[in-house]
Amino acid sequence: METKVWSVDKHVDDIQSYPQIIQPAQLLQDNEVVAFPTETVYGLGANAKSDKAVKKIFQAKGRPGDNPLIVHIASRSQLDELAEEIPQVAEELMAAFWPGPLTLIFHKRKGVLSELVTAALDTVAVRMPDHPVALALIKESGLPIAAPSANTSGRPSPTAARHVQDDLTGKIAGIVDAGATGVGVESTVLDCTEEIPVILRPGGVTREEIEKVAGEVIMDASLKDKAAAPKSPGMKYTHYAPKAPFILVDGNLSFLQSLIDEKKSEGLKVGVFAAKEHETEIRADYILAPGKTSDLNSVASGLYDTLRKFDELPVDIIFGQVFPVSGIGEAVMNRLLKAAGHQVIKQG
Ligand code: AMP
Numbered sequence: 117m118e119t120k121v122w123s124v125d126k127h128v129d130d131i132q133s134y135p136q137i138i139q140p141a142q143l144l145q146d147n148e149v150v151a152f153p154t155e156t157v158y159g160l161g162a163n164a165k166s167d168k169a170v171k172k173i174f175q176a177k178g179r180p181g182d183n184p185l186i187v188h189i190a191s192r193s194q195l196d197e198l199a200e201e202i203p204q205v206a207e208e209l210m211a212a213f214w215p216g217p218l219t220l221i222f223h224k225r226k227g228v229l230s231e232l233v234t235a236a237l238d239t240v241a242v243r244m245p246d247h248p249v250a251l252a253l254i255k256e257s258g259l260p261i262a263a264p265s266a267n268t269s270g271r272p273s274p275t276a277a278r279h280v281q282d283d284l285t286g287k288i289a290g291i292v293d294a295g296a297t298g299v300g301v302e303s304t305v306l307d308c309t310e311e312i313p314v315i316l317r318p319g320g321v322t323r324e325e326i327e328k329v330a331g332e333v334i335m336d337a338s339l340k341d342k343a344a345a346p347k348s349p350g351m352k353y354t355h356y357a358p359k360a361p362f363i364l365v366d367g368n369l370s371f372l373q374s375l376i377d378e379k380k381s382e383g384l385k386v387g388v389f390a391a392k393e394h395e396t397e398i399r400a401d402y403i404l405a406p407g408k409t410s411d412l413n414s415v416a417s418g419l420y421d422t423l424r425k426f427d428e429l430p431v432d433i434i435f436g437q438v439f440p441v442s443g444i445g446e447a448v449m450n451r452l453l454k455a456a457g458h459q460v461i462k463q464g
Pocket residue numbers: 183184185186221234237239240241263264265302305316317347348349350351
């Protein structure tokens with residue numbers, strides 16, 4: 117299949133009337149899949165009402181069928197068609213964070229969406245992305261758009277159109293390219309069907325920000341305890357992993373250096389996923405630093421691109437520094453732990 121690429125300037129006015137939006141919107145109406153930018157990562161969109169269209173998402177990504185998809189909308193009124201009841205706390209969260217990187221789980225209205233979107237659950241996950249191109253495309257299509265990240269399942273999520281091309285060229289109808297995304301980690305997933313909302317996945321909106329609006333929220337047990345059954349089916353899958361073994365190191369710089377030196381003495385090429393503050397102090401074969409510990413947003417923004425860059429380097433093993441688990445750091449560490457398959461070497 118030919119994969120078309122449309123380049124669009126996200127700053128132009130009246131974006132919805134551009135052929136770079138009208139053509140991909142038409143393909144979405146024709147039940148084809150199209151990748152598009154959001155403020156978090158690139159999404160792989162399809163008509164959420166069509167089995168035929170949604171099936172193509174799972175096929176292109178190689179995504180397990182029991183991992184439900186987030187439905188993307190462009191206006192608040194689209195939600196009423198999808199959700200059975202909207203609790204007051206959700207109204208307040210939407211007023212505060214939509215459009216934005218917060219996905220809310222509602223009881224679903226039956227018979228509206230393809231059952232493949234919700235993996236036959238009786239709930240539906242919905243968000244409104246904060247990106248002019250995503251909003252224009254969804255509006256122009258006139259549809260609720262199911263969209264997971266536009267990567268091959270298991271690989272790091274795409275934060276640039278070229279990441280999507282690397283994974284999905286020939287497998288999807290098109291890619292709308294509007295440059296790099298901003299936030300860099302996926303949306304926070306919050307279950308609003310419980311008395312006290314539950315964070316199923318940390319993401320672009322922090323727990324602290326949510327609590328200011330919604331009061332106390334709970335972190336799903338599976339986020340802390342790997343053995344607990346996840347409430348969000350997708351949370352059980354390994355994700356984001358680079359090709360070489362990736363291991364996190366929880367310790368000071370000399371401890372990290374001793375691990376690097378040990379591997380080098382075995383003749384291995386060692387990569388390090390580092391904080392920018394430490395980049396010049398570490399001695400290894402390849403050191404990549406997405407951002408500073410003192411600016412965790414920069415780490416989030418460059419996280420997936422950095423993991424993908426290691427795949428282009430001849431490294432045998434990658435050590436990763438750990439980052440503070442506060443604010444967006446909660447999402448950063450969640451993704452790094454998944455990328456590492458939860459392997460952490462702790463300084464004794
Ligand atoms: P991704 O498409 O990779 O961003 O992942 C979407 C995330 O949302 C996965 O972790 C899913 O398990 C989760 N999700 C989507 N729909 C639901 C739902 N109805 N209930 C719980 N989690 C959901």
